[in-house]
Amino acid sequence: MANITMIQAINQALDLALSADDRVMVLGEDVGPNGGVFRATEGLYEKYGGQRVVDTPLAESAIIGSAVGLALGGMRPVAEIQFLGFIFEAMDQMSTQASRLRFRSYGRYHVPLVVRAPYGGGVRTPEIHSDSLEALFSHLPGLKVVTPSTPYDAKGLLLASISDPDPVLFLEPMRLYRAMRQEVPDSWYEVPLGSARVVRPGDDVSVIAYGPMVPVAEAAAETLLQSDISVEVIDVRTLNPLDLETLSASVAKTGRAVIVHEAQRTGGLGAEIAASLQERAFLSLEAPIMRVTGYDTPFPVPSVEDWWLPDADRVADAVNFVLHY
Amino acid sequence: MDPLKAFPLIQVLDEDGRLIGDRSQVSDDQLRAFFRWLTILRTLDQRAWNLQRQGRIGTYPPFSGQEATQVGVAAALSPDDWLCGSYRDWAALVYRGVPLYFPLLNSMGHPAAGAFPDPVQALPVQVVIAAQILHAVGLAWAAKLQGEPRIAVALFGDGATSQGDFHEALNLASVMSAPAVFVCQNNQWAISVPLHRQMHSQTIAQRAIAYNIEGLRVDGNDIIAVYQTMKEVVERVRAGGGPVLVEAVTYRLGAHTTADDPTRYRAREEDERFRHGEPLARLRRYLLASQILSEDEMQAIEEEAKGLVEQAVTDAASYPPSPPESVFDHVYASIPPQLLSQQEELARRVREGRRGGQSHG
Numbered sequence: 085m086a087n088i089t090m091i092q093a094i095n096q097a098l099d100l101a102l103s104a105d106d107r108v109m110v111l112g113e114d115v116g117p118n119g120g121v122f123r124a125t126e127g128l129y130e131k132y133g134g135q136r137v138v139d140t141p142l143a144e145s146a147i148i149g150s151a152v153g154l155a156l157g158g159m160r161p162v163a164e165i166q167f168l169g170f171i172f173e174a175m176d177q178m179s180t181q182a183s184r185l186r187f188r189s190y191g192r193y194h195v196p197l198v199v200r201a202p203y204g205g206g207v208r209t210p211e212i213h214s215d216s217l218e219a220l221f222s223h224l225p226g227l228k229v230v231t232p233s234t235p236y237d238a239k240g241l242l243l244a245s246i247s248d249p250d251p252v253l254f255l256e257p258m259r260l261y262r263a264m265r266q267e268v269p270d271s272w273y274e275v276p277l278g279s280a281r282v283v284r285p286g287d288d289v290s291v292i293a294y295g296p297m298v299p300v301a302e303a304a305a306e307t308l309l310q311s312d313i314s315v316e317v318i319d320v321r322t323l324n325p326l327d328l329e330t331l332s333a334s335v336a337k338t339g340r341a342v343i344v345h346e347a348q349r350t351g352g353l354g355a356e357i358a359a360s361l362q363e364r365a366f367l368s369l370e371a372p373i374m375r376v377t378g379y380d381t382p383f384p385v386p387s388v389e390d391w392w393l394p395d396a397d398r399v400a401d402a403v404n405f406v407l408h409y
Numbered sequence: 410m411d412p413l414k415a416f417p418l419i420q421v422l423d424e425d426g427r428l429i430g431d432r433s434q435v436s437d438d439q440l441r442a443f444f445r446w447l448t449i450l451r452t453l454d455q456r457a458w459n460l461q462r463q464g465r466i467g468t469y470p471p472f473s474g475q476e477a478t479q480v481g482v483a484a485a486l487s488p489d490d491w492l493c494g495s496y497r498d499w500a501a502l503v504y505r506g507v508p509l510y511f512p513l514l515n516s517m518g519h520p521a522a523g524a525f526p527d528p529v530q531a532l533p534v535q536v537v538i539a540a541q542i543l544h545a546v547g548l549a550w551a552a553k554l555q556g557e558p559r560i561a562v563a564l565f566g567d568g569a570t571s572q573g574d575f576h577e578a579l580n581l582a583s584v585m586s587a588p589a590v591f592v593c594q595n596n597q598w599a600i601s602v603p604l605h606r607q608m609h610s611q612t613i614a615q616r617a618i619a620y621n622i623e624g625l626r627v628d629g630n631d632i633i634a635v636y637q638t639m640k641e642v643v644e645r646v647r648a649g650g651g652p653v654l655v656e657a658v659t660y661r662l663g664a665h666t667t668a669d670d671p672t673r674y675r676a677r678e679e680d681e682r683f684r685h686g687e688p689l690a691r692l693r694r695y696l697l698a699s700q701i702l703s704e705d706e707m708q709a710i711e712e713e714a715k716g717l718v719e720q721a722v723t724d725a726a727s728y729p730p731s732p733p734e735s736v737f738d739h740v741y742a743s744i745p746p747q748l749l750s751q752q753e754e755l756a757r758r759v760r761e762g763r764r765g766g767q768s769h770g
Contacts, residue, residue, distance in 0.1 A: 109554070135554060141584055146543060146577035153547015156532070157491075158555065161547075176574075180537050181544070188533045190524035191739040225740050249742040278745060325745035 085269055091261040093235035093268050094124050094200075097242040098162065100272050102132050105160060108246065111138040112147055112164030112200075121166055122202060122261055144173035148199065152182050155197045155251075162246060168203035168255065169212040182251040183226035197251045198242070203231075204296040204346050205393050206259035208386040214258070215383050216347035218295075221253050222324040222356070228277055229323040231255040233298035235266040237321060240275030248277060255323075257296035264299075280327040282334065286316035289403050290334040292357060293344040294320035297394060301344050304399035315403060323353055331357065332364040339370040340406040344394055349377040371409035374402045416614040416626040418658060421633040424686035426694025434637045437701045443484070443632050444696055445710050447476045447689045449509070450500045452714040453721065454663075457513060460722065461667040466516040474630070474662035476500045477688030478594050481635030482562060482657075485643050491548040491561035492531040493541040497594075498564045505529055509717060513725035520731050520739075539565055539572035542591060546582045549589035549652070560588040560646050568599025570616065571607055582652040583620040589652045590642055594629060596661035597683070601674040614656040622652050629657030630688040662687060733759050 088096070101108045110125055116139035119126030129137040140147050144165055151161040165171045171178065178199070186194045205214040222229045230245055230252055232238035238256070245252035283298060284305055293301040298319045305315035316334050320326065335341045341361055343354040354375040361373055376394045384392045421430035454473045460466045472479065479501035486492065486505070494501055499512040506529045515522035515534070523533040535541035545563035552559035569575050570593060582589045593613050597604050610616065617624025623645075627638045635657060642653045660683035664671045671680075696702040702710075734756040737748050744752065758764070 141577070141580055143577040143581065145574055146546075146581045149540065149543025149574060149577070150547035150550060150581055153493075153544040153549070153561070154551045155547070156544065157548040157551025159551045176537055176540055177543065181540055185533075186741070187739045188523045189739075190520050190522075192524040193532070194742065228741075325747055328747065 085267045087265045088235055088268050089262045089265055090232065090235045090238045090256070091122055091124055093239040094242060094256065095126055095128070096268070096270070097239045097246075098125060098128060099131070101162070101243065101246045102128060102136060104272065107158060107160040108162065109136045109138065109154070109159055110162050110164070111140050111151060113140060113142055113166050115139060115164050120164065122258070124164070124200070144170055145177050148174040148177035148182060151197050151199075152177060152185065152195055155195045156185070156193055160196055160246060162198045162200060165199060165201040167209075167213045168201040168217055169215040171201060171217065178221070178227070178253070179224050183224045186250065187226055194249050195251045196249050198245045198254055199251070200254045200256060202256045202258040202261070204257045204259060205383060205389050206296060208389070209258075211383070211385065214389070216345070216378065218255055218323050219347055219352045222353060226250065227324065228252045229255065230277060230321065231257065231295040231323060232321065233257065233260060233295055233319050235264070235268050237275050237281070237319070239268055240273050241277070241321065243272055244274035244277050247274060252277070255295060259296050260299070275321070278322045278325045278327055280321055280330040281319045282330070283317040283319050284315070286314040286338065288314045288338055289340040289342060289406060290316045290318060290338045291342045291344060291399060291403065292318045292320060292331060294323065296346055297344040300394060300396055301399055303396040304403065307396060308400055308403055313403065313407065320357075326357065326360065328360050328364060332361055335361050335365045336368045339368050341373045342376060342399065342402040342406060343373065344376045344399055346378050346393060348380045349375055350380050352377055371406040374406055376402045412611040412615040416612050416624060416656070419625065419627040419634050419638055420631055421637065422631045422691055422695050424691065426691045426698065428695065428699070430634070432633050432637070434640055435633055440633070440692070440696060440701055443480060443636075444692055444702060444707070445713075446480050446504055447632070447692060448710050449714040449717055450476045450480070450503060451689050452711070452718045453503070453509060453512065456718050456722065457516065458663070458667060460513065461516065465726070466513055467518055468666050468668050469512070469516040470497045470666045471663035472497050472500045474660045474683075474687055475594055475596060477632035477692070478592070478629040478635050478657040478659050479564070480504045481632045482564065482592050482639050484636055485639035486562060488528060489530060489559050490643075491545065491559065492564070493545040493548070493561060494531065494534060494564040495538070495541065495566065496534045496536055497566070498534060501564060502529070502531055502534070505531060507531070508724070509721035510724035510728070513721060514728055517725060519728060520736070521728070539569040539574040539578070541565065542569065542578035543574050543581070545589050545591070546578045546585070546587050549582065549587035550585050553585070553588055558647055560590060560643060562590045562592060564592050564594060566599065567593060567595040567597065567604055567607055567613060568602070569593070570613055579616070579620045579622070579652070579654065583622050586649070586651045588646045588649070590639075590646055591652065591654045593654070593656050594659055595656050596659050598661050598665070598671075598675070600665040600669060612656060614654060617654040622654060624654045624656070626656045626658060629659030630686050630691060632688055632692055660687070
């Protein structure tokens with residue numbers, strides 16, 4: 085056990101996977117001697133060498149496209165896209181190629197590929213670096229989409245993703261990389277994909293969040309407790325496939341739900357979750373399911389982003405709205 | 410630099426089928442086998458076109474004119490080498506061991522056409538232009554990391570050279586010194602867009618200079634030239650010489666697909682000019698003149714080809730249909746709960762015969 089940050093937990097998971105399985109390799113831009121722009125791959129190049137921790141040319145489609153070939157050729161590539169906002173360059177290789185090869189080959193081939201990408205706001209990046217694109221990828225059959233909110237989950241979900249026979253997009257909330265420390269086991273453990281986590285049990289409202297919005301939801305729950313409002317916070321963790329069992333069980337209990345995500349609202353994951361919840365728990369609902377999300381604009385410049393990003397205050401407003409509906 | 414001089418067209422048979430180069434690397438028996446395959450494939454291609462016109466199969470992309478390149482390339486590979494081709498590369502796939510009925514099955518919309526039988530080492534045909542070139546790089550790179558003697562070959566057309574993935578693939582392969590061969594079938598047309606609108610370069614082979622890799626230009630309608638060139642290239646790449654770009658200059662004799670009408674954009678004279686040097690007629694003229702095959706023997710091969718193709722038509726038509734609910738089977742390794750409930754719903758509707766409304770035509 086060590087008290088470590090999320091970025092350290094990710095580094096540990098990569099280290100463990102590289103040491104446990106010769107087929108595992110890490111590839112991307114600046115992941116070698118530089119150790120990644122966020123230090124996720126720090127020390128790995130020195131430990132495993134340039135054949136397994138590979139600086140690629142600056143070309144996202146080449147990273148994902150060649151990783152598809154590497155995976156088909158018997159390797160277990162863990163590719164890094166330096167910032168999720170740049171993944172559009174590799175959109176065909178992600179969506180039509182990696183995600184679809186099992187289907188297109190009628191099960192003859194599969195692509196055990198993990199694509200890691202930092203995402204989300206709150207760290208004052210230059211433009212395009214903070215986009216939350218999870219809904220685009222959750223829409224793609226054949227791909228799994230995962231995002232942790234704690235160091236423990238980051239390590240366990242990343243190891244589960246590397247073990248998974250299908251392609252996984254592993255989204256790392258940039259602002260949580262060093263936001264907290266947590267006791268994390270040193271050895272290999274996996275947090276199963278497709279399972280949500282009840283972060284904090286409660287009775288009055290379910291607040292459903294993931295990635296960078298989980299601490300925001302927790303902060304709102306803490307504030308609301310002072311007004312005797314008991315909030316159940318759920319971390320979705322896997323965005324596709326969704327753990328609708330856990331989500332609908334919570335809403336069946338509380339009768340009210342607020343969904344929080346940083347990404348823009350229209351066509352977002354919140355819409356999918358809300359639609360699924362009303363299908364499964366309609367008669368339990370005491371109020372409409374509300375969403376607290378980023379606004380339907382491009383992610384703004386740093387001087388505005390704190391106003392744009394959902395915060396505990398907006399979450400508390402939504403909770404109060406559904407409670408007094 | 411004059412690219413046409415720096416990358417001279419490698420030719421063994423001229424357009425009239427006269428031997429103008431060295432053919433020491435290919436035996437008479439091999440040439441008879443090539444003639445047989447080119448005949449079978451041409452027969453299949455023409456039959457497929459007619460089947461589509463009769464409404465018995467769906468959209469089909471004919472490969473006529475490109476058989477020499479595709480067979481010549483496939484014949485130069487070892488069984489363990491990877492082949493990553495596009496939707497027009499069925500000739501190479503069939504030569505490699507994919508059953509003759511697979512291209513038909515594919516155009517009938519049967520999902521099993523994506524699963525070539527073992528041990529055919531080839532990816533499903535690629536539809537997105539140039540995407541497979543990167544897969545070949547990854548497969549070659551994996552072989553190199555594993556210390557395996559395998560190489561990977563990508564087949565693509567002249568249109569693909571305009572794509573970013575073409576550049577990204579050649580650059581990455583060059584940087585990684587991956588054992589990959591990039592075979593561009595320059596068939597002069599990307600649907601309706603001629604080569605001179607695709608690029609201002611004089612050759613495709615010269616692009617190799619930019620990546621500091623070997624580039625070659627071969628007459629793609631000359632199966633002896635393609636086969637011999639590829640044999641040498643494959644050997645060098647397998648030995649660790651790094652990737653190679655081969656431009657096979659050929660011509661798409663037919664339409665882009667059965668949904669296309671090339672008379673709208675292609676001049677008749679050009680068609681006639683290229684038709685004269687097309688690969689099957691060229692090989693035929695040479696084999697007859699050199700008495701490697703007689704008219705009678707050729708006729709027997711043509712009869713055999715008709716029989717094989719008719720059998721393929723029967724095989725495709727009688728292939729067991731895929732149950733609609735099996736569409737869920739190969740999305741993930743195991744079916745997630747939401748997909749499972751959708752699959753159950755579809756299976757129930759299939760069972761009850763409830764397909765409401767008309768989905769098409």
